[in-house]
Amino acid sequence: MNKKPWPKSNPDVCIRCAACMAVCPVSRVTPLFPGPKQAGPGAERFRKTEDPSVDPWIDLCIGCHLCDLVCSSGVPISELNLIARAKYLDEKGRPLRDWLLTHSYLFSGIASFFSVITNFLLKNRAFKWIADAFLSIDRRRELPPYQSPTFRQWFRGHHSTGEKKIAYFYGCYINTNEMDVGKATVQVLEANNFEVILPPQECCGLPMLGNGNFKGARKMGLKNVPFLLKTIRSGVEIIFSSTSCGYMIRHDYSRLLNIPGSEEVAEHLFDLFEFLRNLRENGNLNTHFKEFPLKVAYFAPCHLRSLGIGLPALDILRLIPSLQIENIEADCCGLGGTFGFKKEKYDISQEIGKDLKAAINRLNPEIVLTDCEGCRMQIRHLTGLKVLHPIQILRDAWMR
Amino acid sequence: MNLKTEVLIIGGGATGAGIARDLSLRRIPSLLIEKGDFLSGASGRNHGLLHSGGRYVVSDPEAARECIAENRILRKIAPHCIEETEGLFVSLPEDGLDFRDRFIQACEETTLPARLLSRDETLSLEPGLNPDLLSAVKVPDGAIDPFELVLANVKDAEAHGARCLLHTEITSLLVDGDRVKTVLAKDLLHGEEYLIEAAYIINATGAWADQLLKLAGLRTAMALSKGSMLITNQRLTHRVVNRCRPPSDGDIIVPNHTVSILGTTSIPLEDAENFEVTHREVSLLIRETSKMLPAIEETRFIRAYAGIRPLFQSGEKGDDRAISRGFVLIDHEKRDGIRNLITITGGKLVTYRLMAEKTSDLLCRKMGIDVSCTTHLNTLPGAEKPSGLKDRLKPLGKVEALCDCELVRREEVEEVLREGKLKDLQDILHRTRLAKGTCQGGFCVYRLLGMLNELGLTEGNPNKILKGFLEERWKGIRPVLWESAVKEEELIEGIYKGIFNL
Numbered sequence: 050m051n052k053k054p055w056p057k058s059n060p061d062v063c064i065r066c067a068a069c070m071a072v073c074p075v076s077r078v079t080p081l082f083p084g085p086k087q088a089g090p091g092a093e094r095f096r097k098t099e100d101p102s103v104d105p106w107i108d109l110c111i112g113c114h115l116c117d118l119v120c121s122s123g124v125p126i127s128e129l130n131l132i133a134r135a136k137y138l139d140e141k142g143r144p145l146r147d148w149l150l151t152h153s154y155l156f157s158g159i160a161s162f163f164s165v166i167t168n169f170l171l172k173n174r175a176f177k178w179i180a181d182a183f184l185s186i187d188r189r190r191e192l193p194p195y196q197s198p199t200f201r202q203w204f205r206g207h208h209s210t211g212e213k214k215i216a217y218f219y220g221c222y223i224n225t226n227e228m229d230v231g232k233a234t235v236q237v238l239e240a241n242n243f244e245v246i247l248p249p250q251e252c253c254g255l256p257m258l259g260n261g262n263f264k265g266a267r268k269m270g271l272k273n274v275p276f277l278l279k280t281i282r283s284g285v286e287i288i289f290s291s292t293s294c295g296y297m298i299r300h301d302y303s304r305l306l307n308i309p310g311s312e313e314v315a316e317h318l319f320d321l322f323e324f325l326r327n328l329r330e331n332g333n334l335n336t337h338f339k340e341f342p343l344k345v346a347y348f349a350p351c352h353l354r355s356l357g358i359g360l361p362a363l364d365i366l367r368l369i370p371s372l373q374i375e376n377i378e379a380d381c382c383g384l385g386g387t388f389g390f391k392k393e394k395y396d397i398s399q400e401i402g403k404d405l406k407a408a409i410n411r412l413n414p415e416i417v418l419t420d421c422e423g424c425r426m427q428i429r430h431l432t433g434l435k436v437l438h439p440i441q442i443l444r445d446a447w448m449r
Numbered sequence: 450m451n452l453k454t455e456v457l458i459i460g461g462g463a464t465g466a467g468i469a470r471d472l473s474l475r476r477i478p479s480l481l482i483e484k485g486d487f488l489s490g491a492s493g494r495n496h497g498l499l500h501s502g503g504r505y506v507v508s509d510p511e512a513a514r515e516c517i518a519e520n521r522i523l524r525k526i527a528p529h530c531i532e533e534t535e536g537l538f539v540s541l542p543e544d545g546l547d548f549r550d551r552f553i554q555a556c557e558e559t560t561l562p563a564r565l566l567s568r569d570e571t572l573s574l575e576p577g578l579n580p581d582l583l584s585a586v587k588v589p590d591g592a593i594d595p596f597e598l599v600l601a602n603v604k605d606a607e608a609h610g611a612r613c614l615l616h617t618e619i620t621s622l623l624v625d626g627d628r629v630k631t632v633l634a635k636d637l638l639h640g641e642e643y644l645i646e647a648a649y650i651i652n653a654t655g656a657w658a659d660q661l662l663k664l665a666g667l668r669t670a671m672a673l674s675k676g677s678m679l680i681t682n683q684r685l686t687h688r689v690v691n692r693c694r695p696p697s698d699g700d701i702i703v704p705n706h707t708v709s710i711l712g713t714t715s716i717p718l719e720d721a722e723n724f725e726v727t728h729r730e731v732s733l734l735i736r737e738t739s740k741m742l743p744a745i746e747e748t749r750f751i752r753a754y755a756g757i758r759p760l761f762q763s764g765e766k767g768d769d770r771a772i773s774r775g776f777v778l779i780d781h782e783k784r785d786g787i788r789n790l791i792t793i794t795g796g797k798l799v800t801y802r803l804m805a806e807k808t809s810d811l812l813c814r815k816m817g818i819d820v821s822c823t824t825h826l827n828t829l830p831g832a833e834k835p836s837g838l839k840d841r842l843k844p845l846g847k848v849e850a851l852c853d854c855e856l857v858r859r860e861e862v863e864e865v866l867r868e869g870k871l872k873d874l875q876d877i878l879h880r881t882r883l884a885k886g887t888c889q890g891g892f893c894v895y896r897l898l899g900m901l902n903e904l905g906l907t908e909g910n911p912n913k914i915l916k917g918f919l920e921e922r923w924k925g926i927r928p929v930l931w932e933s934a935v936k937e938e939e940l941i942e943g944i945y946k947g948i949f950n951l
């Protein structure tokens with residue numbers, strides 16, 4: 050028979066095996082979401098472009114990509130969900146809250162400048178009540194405090210030197226809310242003889258994409274890619290310290306958003322620890338660590354797993370003498386970017402996090418490490434423990 | 450056991466069910482006997498096209514006129530069984546435009562609403578169509594769900610006093626002088642025999658019409674033709690798509706709920722019971738339909754099936770399609786001197802109501818009563834709540850789905866079971882969308898059996914029932930098995946062999 054092979058992205062290739070159902074964190078905790086098999090390839094057979102969406106439950110997919118990872122047939126389940134969700138939200142209209150949550154890059158500069166006032170407000174109960182009542186941002190969440198100076202401001206006063214150059218995509222959150230992660234990244238790279246440069250950059254657009262706003266996300270991508278292309282074409286590779294931003298640029302820019310040049314960028318864009326691991330494999334990593342007697346637990350974010358590069362942070366941290374480090378055996382923290390901030394989803398988000406919390410309690414670490422800012426916020430919220438980016442510990446192991 | 454009825458209707462397809470309804474609305478008592486379930490014949494194995502008449506408008510304007518008239522009536526009385534999709538007759542470069550021009554003219558003459566669309570207009574309606582197409586003519590085709598249609602007719606008939614007996618075969622017709630005096634029937638599931646006395650007998654057995662008449666020592670000259678169809682995993686177009694050329698193989702694509710159905714072929718056949726879809730037919734259907742819709746070349750199919758058309762010789766041999774599609778109504782009193790026997794066969798699903806009306810009119814004349822038909826005036830049960838795909842997608846997340854391909858809810862099946870009278874697995878499958886989706890029942894049927902067992906509804910050996918179902922399923926899947934469908938089959942086979950020990 051003269052038949053062409055089926056395209057890989059078509060839900061036709063789903064063999065209904067339900068392997069994806071076993072990993073979905075959302076359908077595990079709530080019957081309201083039918084799970085990846087149904088929500089993705091299953092429902093696709095019922096959706097007609099010309100008909101309005103009728104599946105509000107699609108908004109419950111947290112976008113963790115765990116289903117894609119296990120599917121034996123290569124069904125891009127979370128992508129199907131995201132597209133359906135975008136259509137649903139386009140039709141239904143997005144609340145002001147979603148706009149605020151996904152456009153924080155617009156006002157974070159000012160927020161950092163007035164960080165004393167902003168942080169007072171963010172912790173203020175009345176403010177939280179207002180955010181909850183009028184914006185449906187759950188009052189039980191801590192809103193992340195802003196820092197001043199920002200990472201970029203700090204870097205401006207910093208003189209980076211090294212033999213080779215490396216570019217750093219730091220992302221919004223590191224810039225205004227966790228600048229020490231950026232600082233640690235720069236310090237570690239410098240310790241390995243790299244001069245760090247910061248190419249011009251905007252928010253990667255993931256918060257918008259995660260909220261089904263393809264247009265907004267594409268706009269951000271179209272701004273970033275030319276900057277990044279210019280950097281790599283001048284012979285400088287790029288690293289990122291936030292696995293979510295990294296996944297977005299490396300994967301979603303080309304696959305979902307069709308941004309010209311993004312495939313070329315993806316080839317020269319590395320996760321920070323993936324880059325350090327490469328250095329080590331070539332014998333170029335500075336491994337003069339000091340003894341660091343500390344008990345830590347490491348959690349691999351969903352976006353890191355989806356990058357398919359293993360767990361490079363663990364590989365590197367295990368080189369630090371007397372650092373006691375354990376991998377946390379749990380899937381998905383449940384925050385899902387902005388998902389867990391939304392009032393209607395807070396409980397689901399917490400329920401998903403329960404497993405992670407229990408796993409951390411079993412290990413009883415002094416500090417928890419994870420590469421994603423969302424996971425860090427959620428783990429702090431769940432356990433009250435100190436949570437850092439692994440690069441901060443690595444830096445400390447050199448500098449102590 | 451003895452049964453008595455005024456009118457015995459033999460055959461539970463669209464025609465038989467339509468007659469039962471028509472007579473019941475005229476207050477004439479009837480008993481319908483069907484050897485399988487309703488829709489076991491051509492009514493459950495056709496293309497599901499609500500013909501506008503376009504297909505016949507050039508070759509047989511009379512048939513086209515019947516179609517458009519019935520098409521309009523069905524939209525009124527059975528909106529819940531119909532998807533008002535419209536249909537396109539697409540001209541490809543190799544077809545030229547001569548036929549199209551004749552087609553448009555014939556539509557005008559038959560008052561069939563038709564509008565010529567440019568290439569761009571056509572592609573904006575159905576972007577998946579072959580971009581090289583020349584033009585398309587839009588006509589009021591649609592999609593019709595034969596299962597819903599026939600069962601709604603039965604429901605209405607029963608509500609008005611008709612009776613039905615399923616899984617019971619008519620085994621002999623005993624003629625005494627100018628009448629069929631007694632009829633013998635046998636319950637195929639339990640072996641019970643019936644002796645039926647009926648004042649009048651209507652033979653609505655479709656492709657089996659000749660076989661039935663043989664029981665009374667009569668004949669009718671008819672040929673059988675097999676038509677095969679393929680079902681895709683997903684719905685490919687919103688509208689019905691026809692090829693604008695003289696009717697031929699593989700020139701219609703009909704959307705149906707979640708899927709599209711490609712068809713058909715036309716192959717002369719001797720035996721109305723044993724037939725399969727051949728590989729040659731599968732290739733031919735894919736080759737021809739993908740000329741209109743290129744995506745078909747890389748789409749997944751979930752089943753192949755075939756139905757039998759009864760055809761009546763009108764001279765032209767060699768080409769089955771030239772034989773008239775109009776129906777045949779035989780008053781055996783006139784033809785053979787048997788006063789109480791009528792045969793109705795041929796026709797189309799779309800014209801089932803008209804066939805029932807004409808048959809019932811003839812019967813009334815023979816009975817000497819004067820009541821007129823009202824089936825075109827009264828809506829069918831269920832018409833008040835038309836439901837679509839959306840309604841099945843919506844409650845997901847709130848309810849338990851028994852079948853996760855077609856999203857059939859457990860409650861839905863329980864409701865069907867409560868209505869009762871179901872005797873085998875196939876009966877349940879006919880009344881729900883179970884086993885009609887991607888896995889073709891591979892995953893939901895054992896869940897269904899579990900549920901039946903829980904409710905204490907299983908009778909006989911469940912392993913045997915499951916085996917019978919799997920054999921039938923395999924017949925439909927085998928012709929279209931390649932790529933990841935093979936993987937799925939391996940998995941399903943593993944489940945049945947490894948876990949159920951079949």
Ligand SMILES: Cc1cc2nc3c(=O)[nH]c(=O)nc-3n(C[C@H](O)[C@H](O)[C@H](O)COP(=O)(O)OP(=O)(O)OC[C@H]3O[C@@H](n4cnc5c(N)ncnc54)[C@H](O)[C@@H]3O)c2cc1C
Nearest residue numbers: 460462463464484490491492496498619655676756798799
């Ligand atoms: C391939 C194909 C495609 C088609 N596509 C379309 C289409 O798209 N649109 C359309 O309008 N029409 C279509 N048709 C035509 C349509 O399906 C038929 O005209 C219609 O279903 C005939 O209904 P019926 O009730 O006359 O016959 P059937 O549905 O065949 O019913 C006859 C019944 O009689 C029963 N029976 C037989 N012998 C006995 C016995 N001895 N005792 C008891 N019961 C008995 C059988 O089990 C059967 O259920 C198509 C037909 C085919 C074959």
Ligand code: SF4
Nearest residue numbers: 073110111113114116
């Ligand atoms: S992306 Fe995550 S939440 Fe969404 S369906 Fe897949 S596994 Fe479930």
Ligand code: SF4
Nearest residue numbers: 063064066067069120
């Ligand atoms: S894992 Fe992949 S093939 Fe299996 S049910 Fe999920 S989507 Fe389908």
